[in-house]
Amino acid sequence: MSLISLSPLDLALAAALVLLLALLSWRLRLGVERRMLVAAARSTVQLVLLGLVLKVLFENTHPLLIGLLALVMLSVAGWEVMARQKRRYRGFWGYGIGVLSMFLSSFSITVLALTVIIRVEPWYQPQYLIPLLGMLLGNTMNGIAIALDGLTRQAHDARERIEARLMLGAGWGEAIEEIRRDALRSGLIPIVNAMAAAGIVSLPGMMTGQILAGSPPMEAAKYQLLIMFMISAGTGLGSVAAVWIGSRRLFDERERLRLDRLARARH
Amino acid sequence: MPSLHVKALRTALLTSVDLDVDAGELVFLSGPSGSGKSLLLRAIADLDPNDGEVWCGDIARSSIPAPLWRRHVGLLPAESGWWEELVGGHFPVTADDHAGLPELLARLGFDTDVLAWEIRRLSTGERQRLALARLLVHHPRVLLLDEATANLDPENRAKVEAVIADYRVEQAAAVLWVSHDPEQRARMNGRRLAIRDGRILPELAAADGTEARP
Numbered sequence: 001m002s003l004i005s006l007s008p009l010d011l012a013l014a015a016a017l018v019l020l021l022a023l024l025s026w027r028l029r030l031g032v033e034r035r036m037l038v039a040a041a042r043s044t045v046q047l048v049l050l051g052l053v054l055k056v057l058f059e060n061t062h063p064l065l066i067g068l069l070a071l072v073m074l075s076v077a078g079w080e081v082m083a084r085q086k087r088r089y090r091g092f093w094g095y096g097i098g099v100l101s102m103f104l105s106s107f108s109i110t111v112l113a114l115t116v117i118i119r120v121e122p123w124y125q126p127q128y129l130i131p132l133l134g135m136l137l138g139n140t141m142n143g144i145a146i147a148l149d150g151l152t153r154q155a156h157d158a159r160e161r162i163e164a165r166l167m168l169g170a171g172w173g174e175a176i177e178e179i180r181r182d183a184l185r186s187g188l189i190p191i192v193n194a195m196a197a198a199g200i201v202s203l204p205g206m207m208t209g210q211i212l213a214g215s216p217p218m219e220a221a222k223y224q225l226l227i228m229f230m231i232s233a234g235t236g237l238g239s240v241a242a243v244w245i246g247s248r249r250l251f252d253e254r255e256r257l258r259l260d261r262l263a264r265a266r267h
Numbered sequence: 268m269p270s271l272h273v274k275a276l277r278t279a280l281l282t283s284v285d286l287d288v289d290a291g292e293l294v295f296l297s298g299p300s301g302s303g304k305s306l307l308l309r310a311i312a313d314l315d316p317n318d319g320e321v322w323c324g325d326i327a328r329s330s331i332p333a334p335l336w337r338r339h340v341g342l343l344p345a346e347s348g349w350w351e352e353l354v355g356g357h358f359p360v361t362a363d364d365h366a367g368l369p370e371l372l373a374r375l376g377f378d379t380d381v382l383a384w385e386i387r388r389l390s391t392g393e394r395q396r397l398a399l400a401r402l403l404v405h406h407p408r409v410l411l412l413d414e415a416t417a418n419l420d421p422e423n424r425a426k427v428e429a430v431i432a433d434y435r436v437e438q439a440a441a442v443l444w445v446s447h448d449p450e451q452r453a454r455m456n457g458r459r460l461a462i463r464d465g466r467i468l469p470e471l472a473a474a475d476g477t478e479a480r481p
Contacts, residue, residue: 158348158350159348160344160346160347160348161348161349161350162348162350163314163344163348164344164347164348164349164350165348165350166314166334166337167312167314167337167341167342167344167402168337168338168341168401168402168405169334169335169337169338169405170334171334178350252316254313254333255332255333255334256313256314256315256316256333257314258316
């Protein structure tokens with residue numbers, strides 16, 4: 001099996017299907033045609049750009065360039081986490097909690113996989129590093145966004161319950177214990193479900209890609225497993241970090257509940 | 268020595284509060300709504316950011332961790348929060364703390380089987396009385412009461428007033444009580460203060476300048 005290269009015409013045909021869908025949305029007055037076309041255009045530009053950047057990167061394995069790209073990916077993911085919060089932390093923390101916890105989880109697990117499991121030489125070889133990091137960031141981002149959103153939303157709604165415990169002499173950790181647990185659980189459920197359904201309900205995207213690109217299915221399956229386990233660990237670690245930092249930030253040094261540190265997002 | 272000693276406490280609404288409540292003393296606080304009574308109690312319990320210092324006996328607030336402070340200085344808010352499904356989940360589990368609980372519940376008009384009741388089925392008045400029980404089993408040295416009898420019928424209000432009066436005497440606790448009810452303030456025979464223009468004055472002087480003449 002070898003790779004069949006796609007021509008611009010092939011892609012144009014696929015794009016025509018999206019156009020058709022937009023037309024349908026317009027006819028049925030669903031009102032999403034504009035957003036759909038913008039999103040399609042965005043993904044085209046973004047992916048082509050990424051392809052170009054990766055092409056340059058793969059040709060000269062320069063640690064600085066790779067580091068730069070990794071940073072850009074991290075900051076965009078951090079932005080995305082913040083954008084999905086209904087109630088955001090004011091100031092630096094709105095952005096910082098997501099970035100910090102994703103950095104802790106995604107970066108450490110990617111480096112672990114590259115050095116200990118796949119053993120790439122050198123470990124920062126972009127052909128492995130960038131896709132792995134991308135998969136991890138994309139997925140931990142989801143988990144962290146859900147967990148943080150759950151934390152801040154529930155804390156906001158449960159002010160009376162939390163303060164009732166504080167008034168009786170509970171520490172901040174005890175006062176927000178259940179909410180924290182709940183938020184973490186909701187952050188972990190998507191990846192647990194994805195693991196359980198993998199291969200039966202859905203053929204995971206990465207494995208599909210590898211098979212289309214001509215890899216032996218068993219190799220593709222093994223890589224998919226590796227990625228899934230890494231994603232689970234990364235999501236778990238990242239959510240724990242985000243929820244811990246986030247819940248600590250809801251209280252000040254005198255362990256008062258400080259909901260004024262949250263701002264309602266303008267949607 | 269005062270049991271509650273507030274010095275130069277500043278909140279968003281109050282300029283600079285100095286206040287002493289002796290051990291075993293009852294002090295009522297009244298004032299128009301929005302004048303900052305509840306916020307003052309919250310600030311004393313260190314639930315909102317505030318400046319100034321508060322002492323409980325000879326313990327300065329800033330010298331101990333906030334949770335420990337709040338165990339000494341117990342706040343009963345107007346609306347109490349409940350975090351477990353059943354009433355019993357809100358009371359300490361050790362037998363030692365439970366010693367006086369059945370008697371306390373009985374005095375507030377409950378059997379001990381109230382501990383198995385569901386929170387969402389309680390009436391506002393039941394919640395208010397149970398919140399008091401929940402607070403008193405921790406034996407705070409200072410009681411900060413925010414409208415402690417607002418939702419009670421006369422019979423239950425009398426029960427709560429009696430429980431608080433006895434606790435104050437037996438434990439030599441300082442009680443600072445925000446109450447809208449002028450009859451209650453007169454009936455219970457405590458020192459009466461009022462908030463006016465962000466300052467704390469004796470109630471009569473605050474109500475009307477002309478009445479302040481001796």
